[in-house]
Amino acid sequence: MKKALKVMVLFSLVLSIFSSFNVLAADPGMVGNSVIKIKKPETYTSTTTQKEYYISGITKSGVAVSVYRFNPYTNSFNLLYVDGKAAVQTAGASGLIAQKVYLTDGNNRIRIRTDSPDGKITLLEVNITLNVLSLNDIQKSPIDIRKAIEA
Amino acid sequence: MNKKTEIVKSIILTLLVAMSVVLFANTWVSQWDYSEGGSILSIITSKTGLFGGSGNSDDSTDIFTPATVMLTSGAKRIIVDKGTEKFSSMYGDILSVFLSYNDVSENAEETTEEQWYYQQKNHSIYVDFGINIKREVLNYALGCAVPDNVKTVSSVVFTTNGSATNKLVVYYYNGLENKYYMQATSESAEPIEKLLSNVKGYENIPLAVELGFNTSPEEGFGGQITINGSVPIILESGEAPKPLYKNIKNAVTTLDNRALNKMLKCFGMSVSSANRYADKNGTAMYIDTEGTIKFYDDGKSSIIEYEAANMARGVEFENESAPALGSMVSGGYDIANKMCGYFDLNDICLNVSSDITDNMVNENGEFAFYIDYCTEGIPVYFCDNNKAEHSVELKFNSKGNLVYFKQRIFNVLPTDSKNEFPAVIEAIDNVHSVVNKDIIKIKKIFRGFCINKDESISGIWCVKLEDDETVYLVKN
Numbered sequence: 001m002k003k004a005l006k007v008m009v010l011f012s013l014v015l016s017i018f019s020s021f022n023v024l025a026a027d028p029g030m031v032g033n034s035v036i037k038i039k040k041p042e043t044y045t046s047t048t049t050q051k052e053y054y055i056s057g058i059t060k061s062g063v064a065v066s067v068y069r070f071n072p073y074t075n076s077f078n079l080l081y082v083d084g085k086a087a088v089q090t091a092g093a094s095g096l097i098a099q100k101v102y103l104t105d106g107n108n109r110i111r112i113r114t115d116s117p118d119g120k121i122t123l124l125e126v127n128i129t130l131n132v133l134s135l136n137d138i139q140k141s142p143i144d145i146r147k148a149i150e151a
Numbered sequence: 152m153n154k155k156t157e158i159v160k161s162i163i164l165t166l167l168v169a170m171s172v173v174l175f176a177n178t179w180v181s182q183w184d185y186s187e188g189g190s191i192l193s194i195i196t197s198k199t200g201l202f203g204g205s206g207n208s209d210d211s212t213d214i215f216t217p218a219t220v221m222l223t224s225g226a227k228r229i230i231v232d233k234g235t236e237k238f239s240s241m242y243g244d245i246l247s248v249f250l251s252y253n254d255v256s257e258n259a260e261e262t263t264e265e266q267w268y269y270q271q272k273n274h275s276i277y278v279d280f281g282i283n284i285k286r287e288v289l290n291y292a293l294g295c296a297v298p299d300n301v302k303t304v305s306s307v308v309f310t311t312n313g314s315a316t317n318k319l320v321v322y323y324y325n326g327l328e329n330k331y332y333m334q335a336t337s338e339s340a341e342p343i344e345k346l347l348s349n350v351k352g353y354e355n356i357p358l359a360v361e362l363g364f365n366t367s368p369e370e371g372f373g374g375q376i377t378i379n380g381s382v383p384i385i386l387e388s389g390e391a392p393k394p395l396y397k398n399i400k401n402a403v404t405t406l407d408n409r410a411l412n413k414m415l416k417c418f419g420m421s422v423s424s425a426n427r428y429a430d431k432n433g434t435a436m437y438i439d440t441e442g443t444i445k446f447y448d449d450g451k452s453s454i455i456e457y458e459a460a461n462m463a464r465g466v467e468f469e470n471e472s473a474p475a476l477g478s479m480v481s482g483g484y485d486i487a488n489k490m491c492g493y494f495d496l497n498d499i500c501l502n503v504s505s506d507i508t509d510n511m512v513n514e515n516g517e518f519a520f521y522i523d524y525c526t527e528g529i530p531v532y533f534c535d536n537n538k539a540e541h542s543v544e545l546k547f548n549s550k551g552n553l554v555y556f557k558q559r560i561f562n563v564l565p566t567d568s569k570n571e572f573p574a575v576i577e578a579i580d581n582v583h584s585v586v587n588k589d590i591i592k593i594k595k596i597f598r599g600f601c602i603n604k605d606e607s608i609s610g611i612w613c614v615k616l617e618d619d620e621t622v623y624l625v626k627n
Binding site: 057094096 | 355357363366368386
């Protein structure tokens with residue numbers, strides 16, 4: 001009897017692990033939680049050649065969305081200021097938000113914080129790598145590429 | 152004494168003859184229509200074809216000028232609206248690209264929405280007509296060669312993407328059927344490369360597709376809104392020149408007899424043949440066997456309204472070479488343009504604002520289309536309603552004759568002051584306040600001017616939805 005119970009527990013454990021993998025596999029690109037869905041970037045980790053980049057998403061009306069970037073020197077996330085304005089937006093009736101950010105070369109750890117009117121806070125992190133070389137650069141000679149990297 | 156009387160009599164008689172000659176000449180000259188030229192000589196040349204006059208004042212090229220051109224180079228863009236100086240300086244070059252592949256008669260290859268967005272997002276020139284135009288009409292008006300299987304054109308993308316030999320590749324969007332087409336040409340893409348590199352002032356303006364705003368609404372999030380991927384999302388508030396509204400009260404009284412006669416002639420009538428009536432509300436009417444023309448004021452502006460006496464007749468436009476819809480639009484637009492001339496509305500531009508397709512022809516073969524007033528390429532609407540009212544309304548019978556015409560008479564004058572336009576996303580947030588639908592599919596968002604009740608003008612965003620011809624006015 002005990003053996004049968006053990007087998008059943010083990011079987012249900014294996015089943016739940018597999019089913020959780022399936023959920024992830026079914027929507028691997030979905031970036032979001034119950035308060036916000038990020039539309040751009042489409043995945044948690046992405047690469048771009050655009051220094052001036054837009055993070056966009058959809059949330060619920062009245063939710064304040066703020067964007068932070070990881071600062072390796074202070075080992076903390078700092079609120080971004082873009083063109084002199086804090087990267088904080090409160091979603092209107094459409095729920096659509098879009099925030100411009102200036103990416104730094106290499107990996108940018110971006111944290112998106114939501115503050116709901118009921119006081120609930122969520123945090124979400126995306127990694128966007130800025131590639132300094134564009135497709136045009138690839139067509140250039142290795143010397144040009146070296147010059148571009150040095151510049 | 153008798154001799155003196157004779158002399159006086161002769162002088163009086165000579166004066167009477169001279170006066171009758173002057174009056175006759177005055178009446179005769181007033182019958183001439185100067186609107187096409189400006190002098191009797193120019194009228195004679197245009198009517199007879201002498202001295203190189205063509206006898207056809209067809210300005211179809213102007214009628215179907217695109218509403219917006221968007222140049223994309225690298226990840227940056229420039230949006231240029233019709234009516235601006237920048238547009239005027241580049242439109243000739245864009246038109247020549249249109250005409251450069253005139254010899255291509257093969258069908259275009261159907262492609263996908265993803266391909267279309269890919270081309271638009273990258274190195275390209277996007278030309279948006281703002282309305283759906285029947286292929287035959289566009290080919291006639293611009294002299295271009297849109298392939299046979301592209302039945303309707305809403306917008307076009309010129310690019311070199313996908314061509315290994317740097318040849319021009321043209322993409323068409325048929326907004327009526329939601330179909331995309333690709334046509335590879337043998338023409339060099341050099342003209343578009345030149346245009347892309349010559350224009351200055353590129354900015355980072357994302358398209359809805361680049362922000363993922365064109366995807367299906369997320370259940371439980373936001374306002375259930377999707378936006379056509381081609382719509383540019385201008386995230387910063389901006390400025391535009393602030394025009395001044397000028398109401399022309401009792402417009403008919405501003406016209407002299409000659410101008411009035413020319414106006415009536417547009418509708419096949421004349422001052423001498425029509426009877427004039429005025430009612431107690433101040434409406435002036437000219438009635439003859441051809442139709443009725445009314446001049447009245449509805450509190451917002453003066454209005455001219457024409458109605459044919461017999462719906463089977465109306466005003467005929469002779470243009471055998473033009474496709475039926477093209478001939479009607481060209482003729483109707485010409486009348487609206489002449490009306491602007493009679494009332495000195497020199498700062499007004501005219502925008503055809505409804506589709507020019509067979510879908511606008513009803514089961515009885517009758518066709519209707521609308522024209523909006525604009526200034527600096529930006530349409531002007533009265534803001535007493537959330538739905539835009541067109542400035543000119545035209546209806547044609549199944550023979551292609553104009554049977555109904557209504558035009559508002561007001562002016563908008565340029566000033567040095569500026570009007571602020573909020574960021575597009577604010578307009579998107581406010582769409583639910585003017586559109587009573589659960590799921591809103593936005594087809595176009597464009598700037599507009601709104602004439603308020605106090606006659607001040609403010610900048611607004613105008614929204615057009617998929618499957619809906621209405622222009623919704625989204626106030627701040």
